[in-house]
Amino acid sequence: MATPLRNPIVDIERARMTDTTDIGAPGTGWRRGPAQGPEVTAAADSATLVSAPFNRRPHPARSGMDLHIRQLGKRYSGVAALDRVDLDVAAGELVALLGPSGSGKTTLLRVIAGLLHPDEGRVLFGQDDATRLSLRERNVGFVFQHYALFKHMTVAENIAFGLRSRPRKRRPDKATIARRVEELLGLIQLPDFGGRYPEQLSGGQKQRVALARALAIDPTVLLLDEPFGALDAKVRVELRRWLRQLHERTGQTTLFVTHDQEEALELADRIVVLRDGRIEQVGTPDEIYSSPASDYVFDFIGRANVLEGRVEHGQFRIAGHAIALPAPDVADGPARLYARPHDIAPATPEAGIAALVIAAHRLADRITLELAVEGQSRPLELDFVASPGVTTPAPGSTIGLEPLRYRVFAA
Amino acid sequence: MSNRPRNDLQEPAWLRWMLIVLAVLVMAALVVMPLLMVLGAAFAKGIGVWFASLTEPDALSALKLTLFTVAIVVPVNAVFGMLTAWAVTRFEFRGKQLLLSLIDLPFAVSPVVAGLCLVLLFGSQGWFAELLREHDIKILFARPGIVLATLFITFPFVVRELIPLMQQQGADEELAARSLGAGSWTMFRRVTLPNIKWGLLYGVLLCAARAMGEFGAVSVVSGHIRGLTNTLPLHIEILYNEFDSTAAFAAASLLAGLALITLVLKFWLEARHGDALAKSHRRH
Numbered sequence A: 001m002a003t004p005l006r007n008p009i010v011d012i013e014r015a016r017m018t019d020t021t022d023i024g025a026p027g028t029g030w031r032r033g034p035a036q037g038p039e040v041t042a043a044a045d046s047a048t049l050v051s052a053p054f055n056r057r058p059h060p061a062r063s064g065m066d067l068h069i070r071q072l073g074k075r076y077s078g079v080a081a082l083d084r085v086d087l088d089v090a091a092g093e094l095v096a097l098l099g100p101s102g103s104g105k106t107t108l109l110r111v112i113a114g115l116l117h118p119d120e121g122r123v124l125f126g127q128d129d130a131t132r133l134s135l136r137e138r139n140v141g142f143v144f145q146h147y148a149l150f151k152h153m154t155v156a157e158n159i160a161f162g163l164r165s166r167p168r169k170r171r172p173d174k175a176t177i178a179r180r181v182e183e184l185l186g187l188i189q190l191p192d193f194g195g196r197y198p199e200q201l202s203g204g205q206k207q208r209v210a211l212a213r214a215l216a217i218d219p220t221v222l223l224l225d226e227p228f229g230a231l232d233a234k235v236r237v238e239l240r241r242w243l244r245q246l247h248e249r250t251g252q253t254t255l256f257v258t259h260d261q262e263e264a265l266e267l268a269d270r271i272v273v274l275r276d277g278r279i280e281q282v283g284t285p286d287e288i289y290s291s292p293a294s295d296y297v298f299d300f301i302g303r304a305n306v307l308e309g310r311v312e313h314g315q316f317r318i319a320g321h322a323i324a325l326p327a328p329d330v331a332d333g334p335a336r337l338y339a340r341p342h343d344i345a346p347a348t349p350e351a352g353i354a355a356l357v358i359a360a361h362r363l364a365d366r367i368t369l370e371l372a373v374e375g376q377s378r379p380l381e382l383d384f385v386a387s388p389g390v391t392t393p394a395p396g397s398t399i400g401l402e403p404l405r406y407r408v409f410a411a
Numbered sequence B: 001m002s003n004r005p006r007n008d009l010q011e012p013a014w015l016r017w018m019l020i021v022l023a024v025l026v027m028a029a030l031v032v033m034p035l036l037m038v039l040g041a042a043f044a045k046g047i048g049v050w051f052a053s054l055t056e057p058d059a060l061s062a063l064k065l066t067l068f069t070v071a072i073v074v075p076v077n078a079v080f081g082m083l084t085a086w087a088v089t090r091f092e093f094r095g096k097q098l099l100l101s102l103i104d105l106p107f108a109v110s111p112v113v114a115g116l117c118l119v120l121l122f123g124s125q126g127w128f129a130e131l132l133r134e135h136d137i138k139i140l141f142a143r144p145g146i147v148l149a150t151l152f153i154t155f156p157f158v159v160r161e162l163i164p165l166m167q168q169q170g171a172d173e174e175l176a177a178r179s180l181g182a183g184s185w186t187m188f189r190r191v192t193l194p195n196i197k198w199g200l201l202y203g204v205l206l207c208a209a210r211a212m213g214e215f216g217a218v219s220v221v222s223g224h225i226r227g228l229t230n231t232l233p234l235h236i237e238i239l240y241n242e243f244d245s246t247a248a249f250a251a252a253s254l255l256a257g258l259a260l261i262t263l264v265l266k267f268w269l270e271a272r273h274g275d276a277l278a279k280s281h282r283r284h
Helices: A014-018 A036-046 A105-113 A155-164 A174-187 A203-215 A233-250 A261-267 A285-290 A295-300 B013-042 B046-055 B057-090 B096-108 B111-122 B129-134 B143-169 B172-179 B184-213 B216-222 B232-241 B245-276 B279-283
Strands: A067-076 A079-089 A094-098 A120-125 A141-143 A222-225 A254-258 A270-275 A278-283 A305-312 A315-317 A324-326 A333-339 A344-347 A353-363 A366-372 A380-385 A398-403 A407-410
Touching: A067 A105, A079 A105, A079 A120, A079 A278, A094 A105, A094 A261, A105 A222, A105 A254, A105 A270, A141 A203, A141 B172, A155 A174, A155 A203, A174 A203, A174 A233, A203 A222, A203 A233, A233 A261, A254 A261, A261 A285, A270 A285, A270 A295, A278 A285, A278 A295, A295 A333, A295 A407, A305 A380, A344 A380, A366 A398, B013 B245, B046 B057, B046 B245, B057 B096, B057 B143, B057 B184, B057 B232, B057 B245, B096 B143, B111 B143, B111 B216, B143 B184, B143 B216, B172 B184, B184 B245, B216 B232, B232 B245
Parallel strands: A094 A254, A094 A270, A141 A222, A222 A254
Antiparallel strands: A067 A079, A067 A120, A270 A278, A305 A315, A305 A333, A315 A324, A333 A407, A344 A398, A353 A366, A353 A398, A366 A380
8 A cells, every 4th residue: 555655765866857968767767878878869869859958847838728637437348447537737738647558548538539438527628628529629639649640641731631621711721721731841840741641751750740730720738649659769769859849849738648657757747647547646757756656656667676574663674684774654564665776775795685696787887786685576676886996796696785765665 | 371481382393283274274164265155146146236136125225224223223332331331340339240240141142032022022912012002102023123122232342342441441540530620521521531432442343243233133023024124134034035145145245244344443453452452352
């Protein structure tokens, strides 16, 4: 069970979080190893998608609208896909719906879009109740996972579709539509692609065209279903940054679904973590990463080490090990300790939790250890900076572990 | 299968050749020969007689009735075929499997039985006999009966082509069109129809070919009234039964010619737009 948010800790480095030139998401930078950083950035630059580091500061909303979800419920043959979900999204916010498959994130997005009808609850765009509006009436920009571009139309025709389909009274004249299409082609950085057909585009280009097509109708909100799911890793990183920049420029209220925590941490202003049709936690990437509300969120976001033990009188103990770690606010009984790989320090075997080194990798100035602790089912990972005095422990040797920052949840 | 070593599939040369020759011979005997014989018999007494047999009033009337039937049946089945395929592929409802089986019924049932069903419904002893008599409507032994019988027999062609195609394509493009503000008609005209047009044409072609050639069901309901309710196939049968084989074969050559045109168009469609047809055709 989740313990209250005030659980001890944990002073996670805020500086690290706000350092936006860092290539990776906070929880994952260590995993990639530093050598990869410049490479990724270079690749992005070469595609001219990234021209400047982006910042995470809130931006004035220009075309966005606020969105409110009240007690939304949806069941599939008795199983709750959404279980009375409440959510408020401010105008101009970029929000990630994060969760494993079956958590209800796609259902939530589809209900907001009007692709699915909820069994209960309401969806409000601004002050207006949109629950009963059809997909067509909602004026949302929905980008499908596989883009759903009209394959017999050119890129320009695809983008113009929404404007051309308007009733005659509200339909802009041809020249205006053409100008708008040009503008959007510029925005997605495909200015000369208007005459091409979707089958002549790469996955990333299709994705951008789909976005432009959705933006053309000045949607109330922009909804993206697994926007990078169908792309390969390199394109994914480029496009992610590009989308962030685009969002900064348009100020469009945007929700996107993802199962990739790295994506959510890097891209979103706020993250909504879903589990079994309920919202587990809502917060900024910083909050989600540094103060996970539950063991589920801790485990799901970033890498986590788990140590099983017991809490007795506010102390976390592991059977067979001498260590006792303060865990106030946690009820006595079986408990689990969660700690990030970079929040555990190596020590002498006598000082900490004795652990056997299974494997050791060294990449530039970072050392990653794979460890086994007696009596624990899951292997542990440890990650630290190799300073001049530190040698990489040899596999087969025993070291001590000293959790610096951690959280204890009752099991 | 494709990753099996090629040698396993490599039969001895003599066996391969024998099988190929056998296949060609069977095709020739069963398909090409009869076709050539029809043409031979049709032109046996010269092109003048052939032309005369086709332009005599009864033949012309039969040709007209056949074309008239096709002109009604094909559009109707195209429209209802599209609607049915739409309903089946875009909505979930109870009894969908049953509907899918019913769509295949015309293929499963003998055409004669289909014709007899119409007699049962609209005949002088039929369920609707009273109603029809009151309003002085003639269905059996008249054009409506012929059209109805042909409609029934040829219904599956368009639907069965469109269902797998629309299933393959999914509804995403249509939903995208909707979310961009398109109304039903705009969506259909600009998204759905362009996506299914080649498949639709393919289905229409098969439907037209069958509508022209349908014999069994039409034979039951037509009444064989010369110059009135004879379609081309019925006309041919009558001529043949009266030992007027030249005229019979002349009319048959016309039907065969129409079939050949269909075949050529079908080939062209498969070669040129195969990727826009339902995948199942690669198996045909």
